Amino acid sequence: MTRPSLRAAHECDLRLYHVTDSALSGGIGAVPAVVLAAVRGGAGMIQLRDKDATDADLVELVEECRRVLGAQLGARAAQIPLVVDDRLAVAEQTRCHLHVGQDDATPAYAREVLGPDLMIGLSTGTPAQVREALAAGEADLLGIGPIHSTATKTDAAAPLGIDGLTACLAPWHEAARTVGSPLPRTVAIGGIDETAAAPIAATGVEGICVVSQIAAAADPQAASARLLAAFTRGAGQASNSGRGPAGRPRIGHRIGHGIGQEDQA
Ligand SMILES: Cc1ncc(COP(=O)(O)OP(=O)(O)O)c(N)n1
Numbered sequence: 001m002t003r004p005s006l007r008a009a010h011e012c013d014l015r016l017y018h019v020t021d022s023a024l025s026g027g028i029g030a031v032p033a034v035v036l037a038a039v040r041g042g043a044g045m046i047q048l049r050d051k052d053a054t055d056a057d058l059v060e061l062v063e064e065c066r067r068v069l070g071a072q073l074g075a076r077a078a079q080i081p082l083v084v085d086d087r088l089a090v091a092e093q094t095r096c097h098l099h100v101g102q103d104d105a106t107p108a109y110a111r112e113v114l115g116p117d118l119m120i121g122l123s124t125g126t127p128a129q130v131r132e133a134l135a136a137g138e139a140d141l142l143g144i145g146p147i148h149s150t151a152t153k154t155d156a157a158a159p160l161g162i163d164g165l166t167a168c169l170a171p172w173h174e175a176a177r178t179v180g181s182p183l184p185r186t187v188a189i190g191g192i193d194e195t196a197a198a199p200i201a202a203t204g205v206e207g208i209c210v211v212s213q214i215a216a217a218a219d220p221q222a223a224s225a226r227l228l229a230a231f232t233r234g235a236g237q238a239s240n241s242g243r244g245p246a247g248r249p250r251i252g253h254r255i256g257h258g259i260g261q262e263d264q265a
């Protein structure tokens with residue numbers, strides 16, 4: 001039977017995933033408003049990432065984001081998963097989803113602590129790391145990056161470029177053809193702006209993960225809407241030309257239900 005967290009991952013609209021940056025947004029207190037704006041612009045998943053915040057600060061941030069999204073979006077807030085970066089204890093305390101890197105808690109350990117319901121994302125940056133993550137089977141989402149150079153993550157590896165992203169996706173595409181059960185979802189991260197979004201979408205990756213282009217934007221809602229439109233355009237062109245994601249077992253994956261789009265309807 002499919003693990004509930006993997007089922008949940010397949011329910012998400014991952015085309016645009018915003019990762020917060022308190023400094024770029026003007027302080028941790030400004031983050032909930034940016035999160036709301038990003039969601040209104042079409043972000044379907046949010047990660048709270050703040051290397052300087054204490055665990056207590058992050059617990060408060062999770063709670064405030066939940067409060068603001070609930071108050072402004074009502075029941076639709078439940079469609080937007082909140083993920084915390086790095087902090088297993090915060091995820092455990094708040095029952096928030098978690099993203100870990102290769103040097104953080106392992107997905108297997110995080111799974112032991114968090115149980116089968118909460119999603120676990122894992123960073124990957126090489127085909128071998130993607131292969132290993134698929135074999136281990138604990139991650140519900142793979143972040144692949146950095147695609148382009150980024151000033152946001154000071155210890156980021158060398159950029160993969162489109163060719164490197166394609167190489168990292170190859171084991172996933174191969175598994176999609178041969179494995180009978182649902183795979184972790186995939187998102188690209190690092191140096192992604194509006195121009196970069198369409199060529200990234202053409203690789204078949206399922207979403208883009210964006211920090212600075214939203215967190216530092218004068219209008220984060222409009223920036224999010226432009227990024228989502230660019231990614232969706234690129235994904236559409238790829239599938240029209242037969243270069244889209246490989247067929248694979250899917251479990252009720254929804255697409256095209258951006259909150260902002262519904263708000264504007
Ligand atoms: C979706 C997603 N992908 C990759 C990362 C990077 O995680 P990590 O390698 O642990 O680096 P830090 O973000 O902790 O600096 C991410 N956060 N999210």
Ligand SMILES: Cc1nc(C(=O)O)sc1CCOP(=O)(O)O
Nearest residue numbers: 145146150152153190191211212
């Ligand atoms: C948080 C993060 N992880 C990366 C990775 O390669 O794993 S790159 C990155 C920062 C992405 O920020 P921006 O959208 O501003 O370039």
Ligand SMILES: [Mg+2]
Nearest residue numbers: 086100101104
């Ligand atoms: Mg980390």
